Amino acid sequence: MHQSINKPLVQVKNLNKSFGDVEALIDVSLAISAGEIVALLGANGAGKTSLINHLLGRLRPSSGEVWINGNKPGSMAARQSIGAILQATQMPGTLTVQEHLTLFRSYYTSPIPLNQALATAGLTDLVDRRFDTLSGGQKQRLFFAMAICGRPDIVLLDEPTVGLDAESRRDFWTCIRTLRSQGTTVLLTTHYLEEADALADRILLLAEGSLMHEGTPESIKQQLGGKRIRFRTTANTAHIGELLPGHTVTEYGDYIDVIAPDEVATLKVLLSAPLDVRDLSVEPVSLESALMHLSQKFAGNQKPAAAPVQESEQQSEQETTKEAAR
Numbered sequence: 113m114h115q116s117i118n119k120p121l122v123q124v125k126n127l128n129k130s131f132g133d134v135e136a137l138i139d140v141s142l143a144i145s146a147g148e149i150v151a152l153l154g155a156n157g158a159g160k161t162s163l164i165n166h167l168l169g170r171l172r173p174s175s176g177e178v179w180i181n182g183n184k185p186g187s188m189a190a191r192q193s194i195g196a197i198l199q200a201t202q203m204p205g206t207l208t209v210q211e212h213l214t215l216f217r218s219y220y221t222s223p224i225p226l227n228q229a230l231a232t233a234g235l236t237d238l239v240d241r242r243f244d245t246l247s248g249g250q251k252q253r254l255f256f257a258m259a260i261c262g263r264p265d266i267v268l269l270d271e272p273t274v275g276l277d278a279e280s281r282r283d284f285w286t287c288i289r290t291l292r293s294q295g296t297t298v299l300l301t302t303h304y305l306e307e308a309d310a311l312a313d314r315i316l317l318l319a320e321g322s323l324m325h326e327g328t329p330e331s332i333k334q335q336l337g338g339k340r341i342r343f344r345t346t347a348n349t350a351h352i353g354e355l356l357p358g359h360t361v362t363e364y365g366d367y368i369d370v371i372a373p374d375e376v377a378t379l380k381v382l383l384s385a386p387l388d389v390r391d392l393s394v395e396p397v398s399l400e401s402a403l404m405h406l407s408q409k410f411a412g413n414q415k416p417a418a419a420p421v422q423e424s425e426q427q428s429e430q431e432t433t434k435e436a437a438r
C-alpha cells in the first residue's frame with residue numbers, strides 16, 4: 113500500500129480530545145510526509161499517546177479531523193497503511209523468532225520476505241531462538257519486525273526503547289534507520305531527547321495537549337541562537353533569574369544552567385555580581401536545553417485529573433500490531 117505522491121501520509125486538522133475535564137489534545141494540526149522520521153516529544157501527560165491512538169483509530173476526536181493516506185483512521189484502508197509495535201503483549205514463549213514471524217506474515221496477502229523482516233530488525237542471527245530466551249531489546253526488535261511484516265507506509269512506535277540499555281537502544285535505532293532507507297515513514301514518541309536528536313528529521317513538541325513547536329532538531333537548537341552557561345553557585349535559581357531577566361534559568365543537578373542569547377554579556381553580569389560562581393562552562397545549546405526553554409515559555413497551570421473514560425472504540429492492547437492483521 114503506497115500513498116500518492118505529494119499528499120501527506122498523515123494529516124491532522126484542528127484535533128481536540130477531552131476526557132471529562134481533561135483536555136488531552138487542543139487544536140492540534142500537523143502533517144507527516146512519506147519518508148520522514150518524526151519524533152513526538154512531550155512531558156508525561158502531554159498527549160502523545162492520545163495522538164497516536166487517534167491515528168490508530170482507537171480514539172475518536174471530540175472535534176477535528178484525522179486522515180491516514182486520505183482514509184479515516186480505523187478503516188481497513190487506513191489499517192493497511194499502519195504498522196505499530198505491540199505494547200503489553202503476551203507472546204508464546206516456546207515459539208522461535210522464525211515461527212513468530214512466519215505466523216505474522218501469514219496474516220497478510222503480500223507480506224515482506226522473511227529475510228527482509230529479519231535483516232531490517234537485526235534478527236538474522238536469532239532466527240531459531242525461542243521467544244522466552246530473548247533479551248528485552250531482542251524482543252522489542254521482534255515486535256518491530258512484526259509491525260513491518262505487512263509493508264506498512266507508516267510505523268507508529270510509542271516509546272519503543274523505554275527500559276532498554278544504551279546498546280540495545282542504539283541497535284533499535286539502526287533498525288529504524290534501515291526501515292527509513294527502505295522508504296517507510298516512522299512516527300515515534302520518546303522521552304529520550306538523545307533519541308530524537310539522533311533519529312528524527314523533524315520534532316513535534318506537545319505541551320499540555322497543544323502542539324507547541326515543530327522543526328528539525330537543528331532548527332530547534334538554533335532558535336535559541338545562544339549558548340548554555342553551566343556553573344555551580346550557592347545562590348538559588350530565583351536569584352540568578354532576577355540577575356538575568358529574559359534568560360531561561362534551570363537547575364541541573366548541582367549546577368545551574370542559563371541559556372544566554374549573548375554569552376559574553378551574560379558572563380559579564382554573572383562574573384561582576386557578588387556571587388560564588390564555580391566550575392563554569394560554556395557550551396552550544398543542547399536539544400534538551402532548547403526544549404526546556406521552549407516548554408518554560410509555554411508553561412501554564414496544571415489541569416485537574418479526570419476519571420478514566422472508557423472509549424467504546426478503544427481496542428485491546430493486544431491488537432496493536434498492524435491494525436489490518438485480521
Ligand SMILES: Nc1ncnc2c1ncn2[C@@H]1O[C@H](COP(=O)(O)OP(=O)(O)OP(=O)(O)O)[C@@H](O)[C@H]1O
Pocket residue numbers: 131134135136154155156157158159160161162163418419420421422
Ligand atoms: N482514558 C482516559 N481517561 C481520562 N483521562 C485520560 C485518558 N487517556 C488519557 N487521559 C489524560 O489525557 C492526558 C494526555 O495523556 P496521554 O497518555 O496522551 O499523555 P502522554 O504524553 O502519552 O503521557 P506519557 O508520556 O506519560 O505516556 C493526561 O492528562 C491523561 O491523564
